[in-house]
Amino acid sequence: MRVPRSLEVWKMGMVNYLDALRLQEKLVSARKVNKISDTLLSLQHPPTYTLGKRRTDHNLLIPESDLKSIGAELHHTQRGGDITFHGPHQAILYPIISLRDIGLGARNYVEKLELTMIDLASLYGVKASLGGRCETGVWVGGRKIGAIGVRISYAVTSHGLAFNIDPDLNYFKNIVPCGIAKKEVTSLRRETNLELPTEEVIQEQLILCFARIFGYSSVSWKEGASLLNDKKEFDEI
Template sequence: MNKQVFIQDLGYRDYRQTWIYQEQLFQSTLDIKIKNRREGANLETPNHLLFVEHPHVFTLGKSGNLDNLLVNEAELAAKNAKFYKINRGGDITYHGPGQVVGYPILDLDNFFTDIHKYLRLLEETVILTLADYGLKAERSAGETGVWLDVGTPFARKICAMGIRASRWVTMHGFALNVNTDLGFFDLMVPCGIKGKAVTSLNVELGKPSVDMGEVKHKLLRHFGMLFEAEILLQQERTAIKKTKV
């Protein structure tokens, strides 16, 4: 099993452009698995984790309700925001500046074939990262993602998750609010869950901003530990170097 995970930080990038790139990596891995099965080949499948920060965009999962977007096309344009209906699970979510978005494109045959476990480990990656900042984050029963003050009137979501998987290959992932403009969440019903607030790391810490690079570093450290993965930084898709996180 190949437990190397190539890390790319795509920086600030358009959602659709990144989605297409995800699909290319996803399909490339699927093609290898199909070739292995049909031809009896024994080719190694790669694993990737993309970090990215998107311009303002709302995305709706395949089972989502469009009514959870509370603005029309003209109002989206006025906010310089885009909208896409996409092929992940979950309802509606927002991506924007100040948010660390992570897209793991993993072949779970290299790790474990259990989607429930996969989601729980993604949540745990974020929970442990937030603990590094002194925050007690939790899961909320029946609500994928990471929350604070679960079971109280002050429950608020800090990280949304939604994935797609085929033949145990994953795509899409998580969005952790770090320095996010929370006003954009007022334009939708977050994840289709009414009556729950949304927060960000800088708000919880009472800081104007939190270092995004530091957050990514902590996420990688916990991701590598939980998935028992070898983390490799991939620069410009060509030069690869090992890193200790």
């Protein structure tokens, strides 16, 4: 008999990257000792470039000193993957879940993240697919629409996926996205002729795709933006 599993979704809105990183670290620690159940952060970031633990700085194509002039930041992380961009009009999910509890290995976990974005794209008639060898993420033809970079510590996940709804694609010209040269980056807006609903609706659809693919029987929702400004509530996680 299948055991029902619930997912708590925190809707965060626009969050500074370092604040989101601090929250993830706090939640990961809590999830490891079963203080919280599986949790999913849904948010967007101001313009931000992030590097993975391999530190492929050469894939940043402009001097770091120039980033302030274009309104962007650069942060180094401990996730897998190469350099990527996060910004407004991009749907980001950071799952803080126990792979041990749901019986998944790392590769299967990444595949399910990819399927989550493929399912969302299909709702708008966009035929997205997995990439070729060494091409993680989700692609529409030779154009990347969704990126993945994860960290797994003692079977608990952090970081996650970023799906391009309608970000400013010019930001991607300053990097070799995910270390894959001579490939375009695209967005849902660019790939469909349909009238898109609000970004909040699209992000909720992405969450529901995630919940279905990962087999959660119920989803609860929490407005989490205020938590970052409430030290008492944050410390109690």
